[in-house]
Amino acid sequence: MTRKQRRLALIGTSLAVLAVAAALVLSALRESIVFFNSPTDVAEKPSAPGTRMRIGGLVKPGSLQRGDNLLVRFAVTDGKNDIAVLYQGIVPDLFREGQGVIAEGKLDAGGVFAADTVLAKHDERYMPREVVDALKKSGHWQEGEEKSTGSAAK
Amino acid sequence: MTPELGHFALVLALALGLIQSIVPVIGVRRRDDALMRLGDSTALAQFAFVAVSFSALTICYVTSDFSVATVYENSHSMMPLVYKFTSVWGNHEGSMLLWVLILALFGALVALFGNNLPATLKSHVLAVQSWIACAFYLFILLTSNPFARLAPAPFEGRDLNPILQDIGLAIHPPLLYLGYVGLSIAFSFAVAALLEGRIDAAWARWVRPWTLAAWMFLTVGIAMGSYWAYYELGWGGFWFWDPVENASLMPWLAGTALLHSAVVMEKRNALKIWTLLLAIVAFSLSLIGTFLVRSGVLTSVHTFASDPARGVFILAILVFFIGGALSLFAWRAPLLKQGGLFAPISREGALVFNNLFLTTACLTVFVGTLYPLALEAVTGTKISVGAPFFNLTFGPLFVPLLFAMPFGPLLAWKRGDILGVAQRLMAAFGAGLVMITIVAVAEGSVFTLAPFGIGLALFIMMGAMTDIAERIGLLRAPLSVVRQRAAGLPRSTWGTAFAHFGIAVTLLGIVSVSTWATERIVAVKVGQSISLSGFELTFDGLVQRSGANYRELGGKFTVRQGSVAVATMEPTKRSFASRETTTTEAALMTRGFSQLYLSLGDVNSDGSVAVRLYYKPMVLLIWIGSIVMMLGGALSLSDRRLRVGAPMPAAKPAVQPAE
Numbered sequence: 001m002t003r004k005q006r007r008l009a010l011i012g013t014s015l016a017v018l019a020v021a022a023a024l025v026l027s028a029l030r031e032s033i034v035f036f037n038s039p040t041d042v043a044e045k046p047s048a049p050g051t052r053m054r055i056g057g058l059v060k061p062g063s064l065q066r067g068d069n070l071l072v073r074f075a076v077t078d079g080k081n082d083i084a085v086l087y088q089g090i091v092p093d094l095f096r097e098g099q100g101v102i103a104e105g106k107l108d109a110g111g112v113f114a115a116d117t118v119l120a121k122h123d124e125r126y127m128p129r130e131v132v133d134a135l136k137k138s139g140h141w142q143e144g145e146e147k148s149t150g151s152a153a154k
Numbered sequence: 155m156t157p158e159l160g161h162f163a164l165v166l167a168l169a170l171g172l173i174q175s176i177v178p179v180i181g182v183r184r185r186d187d188a189l190m191r192l193g194d195s196t197a198l199a200q201f202a203f204v205a206v207s208f209s210a211l212t213i214c215y216v217t218s219d220f221s222v223a224t225v226y227e228n229s230h231s232m233m234p235l236v237y238k239f240t241s242v243w244g245n246h247e248g249s250m251l252l253w254v255l256i257l258a259l260f261g262a263l264v265a266l267f268g269n270n271l272p273a274t275l276k277s278h279v280l281a282v283q284s285w286i287a288c289a290f291y292l293f294i295l296l297t298s299n300p301f302a303r304l305a306p307a308p309f310e311g312r313d314l315n316p317i318l319q320d321i322g323l324a325i326h327p328p329l330l331y332l333g334y335v336g337l338s339i340a341f342s343f344a345v346a347a348l349l350e351g352r353i354d355a356a357w358a359r360w361v362r363p364w365t366l367a368a369w370m371f372l373t374v375g376i377a378m379g380s381y382w383a384y385y386e387l388g389w390g391g392f393w394f395w396d397p398v399e400n401a402s403l404m405p406w407l408a409g410t411a412l413l414h415s416a417v418v419m420e421k422r423n424a425l426k427i428w429t430l431l432l433a434i435v436a437f438s439l440s441l442i443g444t445f446l447v448r449s450g451v452l453t454s455v456h457t458f459a460s461d462p463a464r465g466v467f468i469l470a471i472l473v474f475f476i477g478g479a480l481s482l483f484a485w486r487a488p489l490l491k492q493g494g495l496f497a498p499i500s501r502e503g504a505l506v507f508n509n510l511f512l513t514t515a516c517l518t519v520f521v522g523t524l525y526p527l528a529l530e531a532v533t534g535t536k537i538s539v540g541a542p543f544f545n546l547t548f549g550p551l552f553v554p555l556l557f558a559m560p561f562g563p564l565l566a567w568k569r570g571d572i573l574g575v576a577q578r579l580m581a582a583f584g585a586g587l588v589m590i591t592i593v594a595v596a597e598g599s600v601f602t603l604a605p606f607g608i609g610l611a612l613f614i615m616m617g618a619m620t621d622i623a624e625r626i627g628l629l630r631a632p633l634s635v636v637r638q639r640a641a642g643l644p645r646s647t648w649g650t651a652f653a654h655f656g657i658a659v660t661l662l663g664i665v666s667v668s669t670w671a672t673e674r675i676v677a678v679k680v681g682q683s684i685s686l687s688g689f690e691l692t693f694d695g696l697v698q699r700s701g702a703n704y705r706e707l708g709g710k711f712t713v714r715q716g717s718v719a720v721a722t723m724e725p726t727k728r729s730f731a732s733r734e735t736t737t738t739e740a741a742l743m744t745r746g747f748s749q750l751y752l753s754l755g756d757v758n759s760d761g762s763v764a765v766r767l768y769y770k771p772m773v774l775l776i777w778i779g780s781i782v783m784m785l786g787g788a789l790s791l792s793d794r795r796l797r798v799g800a801p802m803p804a805a806k807p808a809v810q811p812a813e
Contacts, residue, residue, distance in 0.1 A: 009498060014510055021514045021551060025521050028546035029539075033526075036536035054538055070677055070755070070764050089675055090755030090764050093388070093727070093736040104538075133536075 034104060038134030039081040042107065049109045055083055056102040056134055064097050076101060076113075078134045085113045092120040157222050160210025161301040164251075167203035167258065168291040170196045174284035178277035190273050193280035194265040200287065201255075201262035208242075208255045211300050215242050221307035224248060224300050230313035230732050232703040240324040241314040246448060246464075247300035249327060253444070254290045256328075256335040260364075261287065264339065271360060278346030279339075286338055289471045297464045313703065313732035322382030330375030330402060334440040336368025337409055341437035344430045345479055348486040353426050358419035361433065363791055365416060369409045370787035376402050377780035388738030388753040390768045392667070392776055395544045400523040401443030407516035408436035411509045418505050422567060424494045425502070427487045428509070434483060438476040439516075445472050446523070500570040504562035511555040518547040556610055556661065560617020563650050564624075578624060582616030597669075607665030614658035618651040649790025653783045660779030663747070666772035673769075675755075677762040687769040689750055690714045691723070696763065704728040706739075709754050709763055713743060725754040725765070747774040 036054045037047075047053070055076055063075035063082075070089055074097075075082040085103050095101060095118065105115035174196040181189025211224075215238050220226040228245040229238060243252040261283040268276050294300070343361045347353040379402065384392045393399060412432040418425045445468045496502035522539045530536055560582060564575045576583075590609035594600045623629070625647065626639040674686050678693045685691075694710040708726040712719050723741040730736070740753040748771045755764030 003495060006495070006498065010506065017510050017514050017551075018517075021518055021547065024547045024550055025518055028543045029525070032542035032546065033537045033539055036538060054536075066756075066758060070675060090766055093738055 036102075038078045039076055039083045040078055040134075042083055043081040047107070050106050052104070052106055054102055054104045055085075055113060056100070057083075059095065059097050059099055059101050061097045076103065083107075083113050084111070085115050085118075087115040087118050089118075091118050094120040096120075156210050156213050156219070157301040157303065160207040160214075161299065163203045163206040163210065164291060164295060164301075167200050167207065167254075168288060168295065170200045170203065171284045171288040171291055174200065175281055175288055178281045182274045182277050187273065190277040193277050193284075197258075197261040197265035197280050197283070200284070201258040204251075204255050204258040208251055211248060211251060212239065212242050214301075215239065218311065219307075220309070220311050221303050221305070222300075223302045223304050226304055226308050226311050228314050229311040230703055231310060233314065233319070234702050236321070236324065237314060237319045241318070243327050244314050244318045244323060247294070247298045249331075250290065250294050250298050250448070251300050252328065253331055253335060254287060254294065256331050257283070257287050257290065257338060260336060260339050264342075264364075268360075274350060275343075275346055275357075275360075278349050279342045282342040282345045282349075283338065286342070286475065289474070293464075293467050293471065297467050310732075313730060316704070316728065316730040316733060316735050316737045317386060319737075320382065320386055322378060322386060326375060326378040326382055329371050329378055333368050333370075333372025333375050333409075334402075334405060334443065336364060336371060337405055337437040337440050339364040339368070340409075340412060340433040341475075341479065344433035345482060347430060348479075348482045351486055351489050353430065353490050355420050355423045358416045358429065362413065362416045362420060365409060365412050365433075365436075366787050366791050369406070369413055370784045370791070372402070372406050372409060373780050373787070374784050376406060377777045381777050384773075385740050385742060385751075386737070388740055389766060390671075390673075390740070390751045390753075390770065392664075392773070395522070395539075395541045397523045398447050400519050401439075401446045404439040404516055404519055404523070405436055405443060407512050407519070408432060408439050411512040411516070412436050414505045414508045414512075418502050422494045422496060422502055424496060425506070425509075426490055426492075430487065430490075431483060432509070432513075434476075434479045435513075438472075438479070439520075441472050441475060445469060496567070497569040499565070499572050501562065501565045501567045503570070504558065504565050507558055508555065508562065511551055511558075515548055515551040515555070518551060519544065522547065553610075556614060556657070559614055559654050559657070560620065563618075563621045563647075563654070579613075579617055579620060582613050582620050585616050586610065586613030602669070603665060604669040607661060607669075611658040611662040611665065614661070615655055618654040618658070622648070622651050645793040646790045649786045649788075649793070652786030652789055654786075656779045656782030656784075656786055658779070659775050659782055660777075663772050663775030663777075663779060667770050667776070670771045671768060671773075674767045675764070676767075677758060677764045679760075679762045684765070684767055686750075686767050688715060689769065691752070691767065693763065693765075696757070697724075701728065703732065704730045707754070707757070709765065711741075711752060713750065723750070723752050725752045727754050744774070747772045747778070749773050 034052055034054050036056060039055065039057050042055065057076040057078040060075040060077040060082055063073075063077075065073045067073065072087045072089075072091055073084065074087075075084050077083075085105075087103065087105075099120060102119040103113060103115035104117040104119075105113055107113050174193050177196075178190050178193035181187070181192065211222075213219075214222045214225050215229055216235070218225065218229060218231040218238070220229075224245055224247045228241045228248075233241070241248075243249045261280060264276070264279055264283065268279070271279070340361050343357065343364075347357055376399075379399070380392050383394070384390060412429065415425050415429045415432055419429045445465070448464065448468055522543050526537050526539055560579055561572070561575055564578055565572070586609040589612045590605040593605040593608050597604055622640075622643070625643055626636050628636055631639070672687050674684055676684055678684060680693055680695050683690050683692045691711045691713050694712055697708045697710060699706045699708065706726045706728045708724045711723045711725075713721045713723055721743050723743055725741040726739045728737050728739060738753050740751055743750040743752075748769070751766075751768040751770055753766045755766065757763050
């Protein structure tokens, strides 16, 4: 093979591998991405029940109930709208009423969100960014809130 | 006084950095030896001053000087001493100071050990290294000053985030940074080569040890982070495809590709332009990683309180260095001379295959990590891309790479004989097939991950050993000859075998845990038992304790196998009053390479306790594999041929006495 042919073979192979990768990425993106919604998004633009999604907001104070078999019920709120969430399992260490939370799962026909994953923040001073944005959108967020609560603690 | 000293030392380091950024380059233009050599002294002095600055900050932490804002924010007088040290880099400002400390360290090492480099190349490398350093000094001084004071000084600090009060944190970031920042040397060499418009096989020989060292640290750093997440986050996962983990995986993939392409360049003087590009890309990915982690665009445990100004500054650094280097590449690379020829089936061809798949896999991780950010920036839609995406993209691309791995080292340079190699790999391939059959029968199904994953792992292991066995004539030559040949075999050959073997070990761990891990999540009362995978755990009760800066609630469990008590396990939950935070400390029981993993959830009103119990078969192999890989890197690094400053070519070992 001449240098030119070799180069063409190399470029051809590379393009083929890239094409396969692109196809994999596109199909995976169609199947496996999960959209994030705030409770208001869910109320305003309901999606088909059974669609996998993430919701985020604050755990509504007074809404937390624990049942048998590690069943946990709580409501996620952005100040405007609430979503009832059902979760079975162990919630994270920093899961508390009034704190930011993200839940991943499916909305059932009755409007209850069956979560299979619940994420809280890792640090008491830190709020998941998605939650901050959701609260900002619903107008229940004051700039600098994070910092002021932080330094007021001690 | 100490903080001001540290601050001042950092400013001096910046001043020295600015000199080093300009003067050696002028020296090269004027062919002035004295000006070129100035870079050596400034590189050493820069490191000294950054070290002073870092020590000053460390002293502030150790003495709990709460008049310093970052100490107040991230330390506590009651914290154990070791965590006072580690909290130096357990926050944004301190971790950036560690970043520049390592950057300056690498610059100083080039100045010290780069005596065999051509003077102009060395001057350019040190200058480029200094451009990067200056950008980050400015970043720290302007947006993230770790020495800012508080007046009046608070009496007590706000404590380090408890999740970071762990020995894993002490080791993980410095190792990872040594890897991240170590890649800057390859970048500086690439930019220097482009500035000079000249590149040859010797260049690859100089760059490879640095890349290899960075790669070793990166490998272990990533593995440490993974192990830390495994035992500290309390739910037993070892890899989450979290954007921050991806940020460290991408430079690793590019760095691994760079290591392999540099071999081709060194031995055969080919793939020069590609190797240069990879050197630029590998460090660019480190910078992108730093941006993702430090700018607060991502939600993760690594994100400390964010400040938009910092994000913009790092973005500017990113655009300048990546954009600048790539433009320089586009402009100068066509001037570089073409390298040697090789047939598609050859050692070079195999390494090109390796590079093609590694970079493509890296690209899919890049897309999966940045697509959500781009989508949100453009349309405002928030999405999350998780494990399923990466399993569907990264997985299929890695399989051919792993399968091809045993072939590469057996192929000859220039023109290889694929049939001959296949023949020599027959034993390994046969063993793999037998393993697939055994596992498939045991599992009762063929087309699942386990049989193929384990068969593939065995094939790679045997393949790595085949290469060594053939070279030393194992089973064919007399033992004394074998021993002599083994001792005479280049260390880099052993290194390759070890590193490839290590990948297979990790693969074995991953496949085994993904397939056979079992779990129970239940609430138990005192006296009740949980059984899982042949173990029976009885809950004996709760205990309260207090530690240095926390209170601890522990659950006592007796583990029985059959009816014999084999161990006790005590998972705990720690509450840290200073931050009103709790952390979960899982209890681990190791049997061989497998672990029983128990972590504590909430205590319910009826007195029962929620627990997570996992059995993780062969889980330790995941991290042991990374250590084997690192050993491979170390062996390769100790090869005479690569040893920094060693004369070329390596002298034959002295005649060995007859045995």
